[in-house]
Amino acid sequence: MSALINLVNQIFEIEQKNTSKGDPAELGRNMERLRHHLDELGLQYHSPLNEKYTDTRTDCVASIVGDLVDASMYITKVIKPVVFQKDTAGNRTIVQKAVVIVEHRTV
Amino acid sequence: MSSTIDFAIDLGTTNSLIAKGQFGTIEVYKNPIGHKETLPSVVGFRNDRILIGDKAREYVEKDPENVFGGFKRKMGTSETFFVKNLQAQKTPIELSALVLKELKTFVHNAPAIPSVVITIPASFDTVQSNATKKAGYEAGFKEVVLLQEPIAACLAFANKSDGVQKQGKWLVYDLGGGTFDVAIVSISDAELTVIDHKGDNYLGGLDFDNLLVERIILKQLFRQPHLTNLQAKAASQAIEFKRLYQILLHKAENAKKELSVSPQTEVEISVEDDSGNTQDILLTLTRADFNSCIEDKALYTIDLINELLQRNALATTDIQQVVLVGGSTYIPLVRELIERRLNIGVNASVDPTTAVVVGAAQYAATKRAEAHADALAQPRSSTSTTARIRVKASYLKTSMDTEELFLATLEGDITNIHYRIQREDGGYDSGLKKATEKIREYLTLLPAQLSRFQVKFFDDRNDPVEAEIDPIEIVQGKYNIHGQPLPNDICLEVDDLEERTTKLELIFGKNSVLPLKKTIYREVSKTIYKNSKDKLIVSILEGDRFAFPSTNQVIGLIEINPEELNADLVKGSDLEIKLEISESRDINVNVYLSMTEQEFKNVFSPSERYVSIGKLEEEVDILIAKLKSELRQNEATEDYETAGKLDTYLQEAMVIRQGLDNLGTSLNSDEKYHLEERKRKLAQKYDQLGRLRKLTAARTEYFEVKSRLVYEFSQSDETRVKYETQYKQAVDSEPGFVASESVFLVEAKTKQLRIILNDVLLNSRDFLIRLYYDLAGRSKDEFTDKQRAIGYLEQGEKALERQNYNELKVINLNLLQLLPDKSEYVRLKNFKGTGIG
Ligand SMILES: Nc1ncnc2c1ncn2[C@@H]1O[C@H](COP(=O)(O)OP(=O)(O)OP(=O)(O)O)[C@@H](O)[C@H]1O
Numbered sequence: 001m002s003a004l005i006n007l008v009n010q011i012f013e014i015e016q017k018n019t020s021k022g023d024p025a026e027l028g029r030n031m032e033r034l035r036h037h038l039d040e041l042g043l044q045y046h047s048p049l050n051e052k053y054t055d056t057r058t059d060c061v062a063s064i065v066g067d068l069v070d071a072s073m074y075i076t077k078v079i080k081p082v083v084f085q086k087d088t089a090g091n092r093t094i095v096q097k098a099v100v101i102v103e104h105r106t107v
Numbered sequence: 108m109s110s111t112i113d114f115a116i117d118l119g120t121t122n123s124l125i126a127k128g129q130f131g132t133i134e135v136y137k138n139p140i141g142h143k144e145t146l147p148s149v150v151g152f153r154n155d156r157i158l159i160g161d162k163a164r165e166y167v168e169k170d171p172e173n174v175f176g177g178f179k180r181k182m183g184t185s186e187t188f189f190v191k192n193l194q195a196q197k198t199p200i201e202l203s204a205l206v207l208k209e210l211k212t213f214v215h216n217a218p219a220i221p222s223v224v225i226t227i228p229a230s231f232d233t234v235q236s237n238a239t240k241k242a243g244y245e246a247g248f249k250e251v252v253l254l255q256e257p258i259a260a261c262l263a264f265a266n267k268s269d270g271v272q273k274q275g276k277w278l279v280y281d282l283g284g285g286t287f288d289v290a291i292v293s294i295s296d297a298e299l300t301v302i303d304h305k306g307d308n309y310l311g312g313l314d315f316d317n318l319l320v321e322r323i324i325l326k327q328l329f330r331q332p333h334l335t336n337l338q339a340k341a342a343s344q345a346i347e348f349k350r351l352y353q354i355l356l357h358k359a360e361n362a363k364k365e366l367s368v369s370p371q372t373e374v375e376i377s378v379e380d381d382s383g384n385t386q387d388i389l390l391t392l393t394r395a396d397f398n399s400c401i402e403d404k405a406l407y408t409i410d411l412i413n414e415l416l417q418r419n420a421l422a423t424t425d426i427q428q429v430v431l432v433g434g435s436t437y438i439p440l441v442r443e444l445i446e447r448r449l450n451i452g453v454n455a456s457v458d459p460t461t462a463v464v465v466g467a468a469q470y471a472a473t474k475r476a477e478a479h480a481d482a483l484a485q486p487r488s489s490t491s492t493t494a495r496i497r498v499k500a501s502y503l504k505t506s507m508d509t510e511e512l513f514l515a516t517l518e519g520d521i522t523n524i525h526y527r528i529q530r531e532d533g534g535y536d537s538g539l540k541k542a543t544e545k546i547r548e549y550l551t552l553l554p555a556q557l558s559r560f561q562v563k564f565f566d567d568r569n570d571p572v573e574a575e576i577d578p579i580e581i582v583q584g585k586y587n588i589h590g591q592p593l594p595n596d597i598c599l600e601v602d603d604l605e606e607r608t609t610k611l612e613l614i615f616g617k618n619s620v621l622p623l624k625k626t627i628y629r630e631v632s633k634t635i636y637k638n639s640k641d642k643l644i645v646s647i648l649e650g651d652r653f654a655f656p657s658t659n660q661v662i663g664l665i666e667i668n669p670e671e672l673n674a675d676l677v678k679g680s681d682l683e684i685k686l687e688i689s690e691s692r693d694i695n696v697n698v699y700l701s702m703t704e705q706e707f708k709n710v711f712s713p714s715e716r717y718v719s720i721g722k723l724e725e726e727v728d729i730l731i732a733k734l735k736s737e738l739r740q741n742e743a744t745e746d747y748e749t750a751g752k753l754d755t756y757l758q759e760a761m762v763i764r765q766g767l768d769n770l771g772t773s774l775n776s777d778e779k780y781h782l783e784e785r786k787r788k789l790a791q792k793y794d795q796l797g798r799l800r801k802l803t804a805a806r807t808e809y810f811e812v813k814s815r816l817v818y819e820f821s822q823s824d825e826t827r828v829k830y831e832t833q834y835k836q837a838v839d840s841e842p843g844f845v846a847s848e849s850v851f852l853v854e855a856k857t858k859q860l861r862i863i864l865n866d867v868l869l870n871s872r873d874f875l876i877r878l879y880y881d882l883a884g885r886s887k888d889e890f891t892d893k894q895r896a897i898g899y900l901e902q903g904e905k906a907l908e909r910q911n912y913n914e915l916k917v918i919n920l921n922l923l924q925l926l927p928d929k930s931e932y933v934r935l936k937n938f939k940g941t942g943i944g
């Protein structure tokens with residue numbers, strides 16, 4: 001299992017890099033295909049970038065940078081994604097929490 | 108119920124664990140959220156929630172007025188923690204009790220835990236020890252037995268390593284995340300005692316991570332060109348730098364762990380350079396680099412050991428071995444220094460992060476419990492018939508928001524009750540909240556799917572309290588009131604090579620809500636040569652997924668002509684079809700051929716129709732063939748009513764075919780649409796006519812074949828064993844496909860079974876003989892080649908005499924080939940299909 005999760009993390013990193021380099025279409029296609037095959041294995045990942053960070057969120061491990069201002073904390077950087085495992089009935093469980101940086105942001 | 112204590116807790120400064128020892132095995136429990144064995148010993152009071160563990164730790168530095176860790180160091184003192192949010196004081200005992208209560212929730216397979224062993228540092232005096240006991244009672248344990256951490260560790264090692272002499276003195280070296288402890292333990296058959304100990308409360312793995320960042324990673328980073336801005340930001344401690352520092356700490360910890368097993372590792376860091384571009388910088392870190400950072404600290408632990416030995420007038424030779432405890436003892440330098448400087452053997456045979464709790468659980472498994480669970484179980488069982496709390500919940504079952512409000516009214520005795528709501532995937536946790544008559548909570552939903560939440564109630568000991576409440580189920584984003592459901596199935600037409608026809612593959616089911624998007628991966632089903640006439644046809648159809656493809660309307664079509672290809676498209680190469688349907692029903696089809704790296708796309712709007720003449724011709728031909736063969740069958744069974752209808756359809760099909768033939772000379776460009784429409788209507792009528800009858804027939808046939816196969820299995824064990832797995836596979840999804848409306852599906856399953864059955868039969872002597880006599884008994888005129896049939900029959904006679912059944916099998920098969928049943932397949936010989944398998 002952990003080998004598979006590591007694989008997901010690598011795919012996520014490649015995807016991140018690809019996006020930061022303007023997302024060349026050919027690579028994007030392979031990325032989507034990878035996601036598709038992971039899904040066949042029951043694995044899904046999600047990047048919570050820019051999502052709101054709250055006290056009840058337990059899908060991430062956060063490092064809080066700068067001031068803590070309740071009710072306006074956001075995920076500003078994702079180091080590892082949330083990884084879900086789907087069982088045959090389609091129920092998902094988190095098998096890896098995301099590793100994220102959280103900051104105060106005014107929207 | 109066990110008469111021994113069984114449960115043990117390592118209540119650590121930074122991390123705590125819970126384990127159970129029973130029947131000679133130890134189970135270290137995992138946090139149901141995040142599946143980690145360790146629970147950070149941190150408690151937070153954020154607004155009206157109590158957060159314990161990982162979640163609380165995140166806030167420990169940022170919200171120090173409400174979030175507390177390290178309280179173990181304050182046990183037995185009169186120091187308290189002022190919680191700003193509560194405007195109240197919390198004692199270290201109360202905080203520890205909360206951690207203990209949280210650990211209880213890790214245990215999923217025991218109703219209540221009356222007794223527990225809790226470990227304490229060797230340095231704890233009577234007052235500190237009693238404080239720990241009190242925390243245990245506050246957490247609801249009836250009986251608390253204390254055990255010193257170094258002794259617990261020694262037990263884990265003593266039960267593991269057999270080669271070592273279990274007499275004399277051991278050193279327990281415990282280097283964790285934040286503290287260092289060393290103890291001399293005297294071991295004898297009868298007793299383990301801590302002779303003396305020493306430690307440093309501010310030395311551990313966290314320090315190493317920081318050192319690695321400061322002394323190695325940042326230095327190397329600043330040596331890179333074009334990063335002067337970064338250096339300036341570091342100097343001014345700008346927010347960008349603080350963010351980077353957190354990332355680096357995380358990477359440093361990973362690199363540190365890597366370096367425990369390999370001599371070097373790489374760290375990749377994304378930073379913004381002076382011109383504002385993101386640069387990926389790859390740094391190589393060696394174990395030597397890391398060692399140079401931590402050597403001072405590691406040597407300091409050796410100094411402490413030497414002092415400890417001196418103080419006790421012991422020489423290193425008096426020590427049998429050093430047992431390693433704490434995650435940081437994975438570091439090779441730590442092990443080396445102990446062995447080199449002290450010249451004592453090191454024992455690392457037990458996982459250093461769980462050694463304490465494992466040893467404590469081994470102890471608990473042998474220690475008689477004074478308190479009994481019955482005392483606790485009594486009131487529980489008496490309440491089990493009528494739940495103590497009744498919940499009236501109200502919330503929306505569907506939501507377009509990312510959060511949904513949950514309201515509930517509680518009835519029953521709720522004094523000292525806490526509730527907690529958790530999402531089943533583990534991504535949401537309300538934390539512990541005090542129950543009031545009315546509770547309200549915003550629940551975070553998983554996007555575009557169903558979220559299930561459990562509401563649980565706990566008493567002041569954190570034991571679960573029974574309540575009458577169903578799980579909360581909320582669907583997010585699905586029932587968009589603006590979204591329109593699809594009126595029909597949308598399918599892709601693919602080849603069914605065995606049947607030499609095409610079939611439908613569902614892309615979006617009827618009632619799916621627009622907009623929709625999906626990518627389908629298929630293989631090319633036949634090689635398409637650049638210089639051939641074969642086309643690759645991507646045909647998107649709207650209609651009924653269980654009907655024949657030709658009854659459906661084509662709503663999107665991409666025909667790829669061979670001359671458009673960059674190269675021959677080889678059978679088996681990948682094909683990607685991306686399909687998007689917007690809310691306004693524009694259909695976006697994108698076909699990508701991975702072999703030639705070509706992309707073909709088209710947007711179709713539903714007001715237009717797409718007709719491929721070649722494809723239409725083929726469809727009409729197939730339809731004609733089917734009609735003819737069915738017409739013959741119906742005449743044979745004297746079902747003249749059906750036959751009459753089929754005959755009309757056949758006439759109509761002929762007319763359409765004629766029309767298609769004349770298209771080349773026709774000037775009317777609308778004619779092909781007209782013909783397509785006629786064909787579709789005709790195909791629907793035909794499909795309708797036969798559907799129910801065919802479905803019943805198909806189902807009947809399926810069960811016939813199945814029961815025949817079951818019969819054969821009952822006759823021969825050998826056969827059963829040989830074919831059982833194949834058979835199981837075939838009938839696996841039986842309830843699903845038998846109930847489905849699909850003739851295709853039932854037929855396909857029947858075929859699968861028939862293949863097995865044929866195989867079974869063709870290997871059965873009795874059957875081969877019977878089949879032969881059946882064939883021999885037929886009129887010779889029935890065979891397509893009378894002469895050859897007679898030849899085969901003669902050979903068969905001889906084979907029978909010689910009892911050569913393998914030969915008989917071949918002869919039977921040859922004879923079957925001469926029967927005209929195959930004739931309707933011949934007409935389909937020129938089947939072209941879509942090229943998509
Ligand atoms: N393979 C490894 N190599 C080096 N360090 C490691 C390894 N695995 C874990 N660690 C470090 O061990 C530390 C955690 O150890 P452990 O869980 O024993 O500490 P703890 O019990 O929380 O701390 P304490 O005993 O101080 O309360 C972390 O700093 C972690 O980085």
Ligand SMILES: [Mg+2]
Nearest residue numbers: 119120283433
């Ligand atoms: Mg420890």
